[in-house]
Structure formats: C-alpha cells, structure tokens
Amino acid sequence: MKKAYFYIDDTLWVLRDLTRQKPAQLFDNPFMDMLKQAHDRYGLKVQLNLFYRTDSFYGYDEFCLADVTDAYKAEFSANADWLKFAFHAMEEFPDYPHVNATYEDTKLLFSRIEKEVFRFAGEQSFSYTVCPHWLPMSKAGVRALADCGAKMVDCTWGDVSDYDGNPDSLPYGHALRLLNNRQPETKVFTRGGRDVAISRSVCGYNHLSPAENDLIYKNSGTVYNEECGIYFKVYNSICLNTIPYDEIASDIAPFLDGEYIGICDHEQYFYSDYLAYQPDYDKKIYKMCEVLTENGFEFIEGAQILY
Numbered sequence: 133m134k135k136a137y138f139y140i141d142d143t144l145w146v147l148r149d150l151t152r153q154k155p156a157q158l159f160d161n162p163f164m165d166m167l168k169q170a171h172d173r174y175g176l177k178v179q180l181n182l183f184y185r186t187d188s189f190y191g192y193d194e195f196c197l198a199d200v201t202d203a204y205k206a207e208f209s210a211n212a213d214w215l216k217f218a219f220h221a222m223e224e225f226p227d228y229p230h231v232n233a234t235y236e237d238t239k240l241l242f243s244r245i246e247k248e249v250f251r252f253a254g255e256q257s258f259s260y261t262v263c264p265h266w267l268p269m270s271k272a273g274v275r276a277l278a279d280c281g282a283k284m285v286d287c288t289w290g291d292v293s294d295y296d297g298n299p300d301s302l303p304y305g306h307a308l309r310l311l312n313n314r315q316p317e318t319k320v321f322t323r324g325g326r327d328v329a330i331s332r333s334v335c336g337y338n339h340l341s342p343a344e345n346d347l348i349y350k351n352s353g354t355v356y357n358e359e360c361g362i363y364f365k366v367y368n369s370i371c372l373n374t375i376p377y378d379e380i381a382s383d384i385a386p387f388l389d390g391e392y393i394g395i396c397d398h399e400q401y402f403y404s405d406y407l408a409y410q411p412d413y414d415k416k417i418y419k420m421c422e423v424l425t426e427n428g429f430e431f432i433e434g435a436q437i438l439y
Contacts, residue, residue, distance in 0.1 A: 261434030350390025
C-alpha cells in the first residue's frame with residue numbers, strides 16, 4: 133500500500149468556534165465540514181496538532197483547551213478512525229518553543245493537552261504521533277515525549293554545523309531561541325524547501341543526517357532512537373499553505389514513484405481574518421487528495437507507518 137499522512141499544525145481556532153458558536157452538529161462547522169467532505173470523497177485521514185492556548189499576538193481574548201466544549205465528544209469519538217488530535221505547543225509564539233525544552237515542561241504540556249482531548253473528544257481521538265511546533269525538540273523533551281507514550285516524533289534533516297556566534301546568520305531573531313537555555317545538541321542546519329527565508333535554521337536532538345534521511349526518503353522506514361525509545365521520521369514532504377493551487381500536482385509529482393508521502397498544512401490560513409488568509413484553502417486540500425488517490429495512495433494515521 134502506498135501511504136499518505138496528512139496533518140494540520142497550529143490547530144485551536146476551530147475548537148474555539150465550536151465552543152462559542154455552538155453549531156447543532158460537529159460538521160456544521162465550516163472547517164470540520166471541509167475535512168469531512170475530503171474524508172467522504174477521498175478517504176482522508178487527518179491529525180490536528182494542537183496549541184494549548186491562543187497567543188496574545190492576536191489580542192487578549194484568551195481561549196485554551198480547558199475551555200473547549202465537550203458537546204461534540206460523541207461525534208469526535210465516532211469519527212476517531214480518521215480524525216485525530218495531538219500535541220504541538222503551548223501557543224504560537226515564540227518560534228522553536230521546544231528546541232531547549234526541559235523534561236518537566238514537555239511532560240506537563242503533553243499531559244495537559246492529552247487530558248483535555250480525552251475530555252472533549254475521547255481517548256481514541258488522541259494520537260501519539262508527534263509533530264512539535266517548528267520541529268526541533270531537546271533531548272530531554274524527546275525523552276519526555278517517549279515517557280508520555282509517544283511512538284514517533286517528526287524531525288528535521290540536513291547538514292549540521294555549530295552556531296558561529298553571529299546572530300545575523302539566522303532569521304527572525306532565531307539566534308536568541310538557540311541560545312536561551314541552550315542544550316548541547318542545539319545546533320544549526322541547512323534546510324531545503326520553498327521557504328528560503330528559513331534556509332538556515334535551528335535544530336535539536338530530533339534531527340537526521342542526509343544519509344539517514346536518504347534511507348527512509350519516500351518510503352515507510354523510520355530511525356529508531358534507542359536512547360529515548362522512540363522512532364524518528366521526517367513526515368513533511370509538502371506544505372500546502374506554501375504552494376499555489378496550480379502547482380500542487382507538480383510539487384507532489386516527484387513523490388509519486390515512492391511508497392510514502394507526508395503532507396502538512398496550517399490552520400490559520402483557512403480564516404478570512406488571518407493576515408495571510410488563503411481563500412482556496414479547501415480547494416488545495418481537495419486537490420491534494422485527488423492527486424494522491426488517483427495515483428494509488430491511501431491515507432493513514434501517522435503511527436500506521438509502524439505497522
């Protein structure tokens with residue numbers, strides 16, 4: 133079976149809408165309806181990676197997972213075979229929140245998110261496949277994830293170098309994130325992809341060398357980290373919100389000869405009041421699904437890579 137894994141990072145606003153707008157049914161919500169249509173048409177399975185709370189960058193109207201209504205728990209549970217929730221971060225900012233994280237902080241946040249998902253969606257709706265916000269995680273953080281029951285963690289890959297002490301060598305003030313509580317494994321690496329602004333990025337313990345990634349590129353392979361007892365996998369091959377609609381098919385094409393592809397998106401771009409709103413957000417998801425299913429891919433939950 134050719135496998136496709138799809139997840140949406142930075143998820144929380146849809147849960148705020150459900151809680152405050154109180155639609156009669158779960159899939160009366162436009163965001164959830166979009167996912168259900170993709171599931172019904174193409175067999176989409178999706179993992180929604182959660183922020184615990186909204187960020188003050190967008191204003192002081194605070195909302196967190198503890199506020200989420202449990203009115204849709206039965207519907208979430210009934211759809212848990214294709215609709216999952218998972219750990220991501222406390223909030224959107226700062227960037228690289230986990231790169232130098234402590235064991236205690238990571239375990240506390242994971243437990244908080246897990247507890248709330250159990251409450252409002254049911255235990256079967258929680259995924260133990262983890263994509264940390266911005267990806268890099270400290271060694272202590274990876275160990276905490278494993279101790280919390282996580283099976284796999286997303287990771288970066290590329291050529292690694294030591295930080296040269298020049299803050300201008302990293303974008304967006306990321307040198308401060310590298311240095312704050314810096315751990316021995318925190319370094320910099322050369323990132324590929326469309327977003328050239330972050331071509332030089334920070335990496336942590338969950339990082340693969342180019343040689344390691346070559347072994348599992350476009351297939352279902354993983355790298356098992358014996359020290360922490362968890363699997364590493366580079367999940368993200370394509371990021372939908374960085375690709376124009378007309379280029380989705382051509383960007384996916386290089387992966388069609390493989391047996392695995394990972395696709396990600398970010399929740400914010402769905403919303404018309406977001407600064408970088410994409411009105412074709414739903415069409416991009418349907419197009420991605422169409423291309424993959426027409427080429428023999430089936431959607432899986434992240435941990436299904438292991439079996």
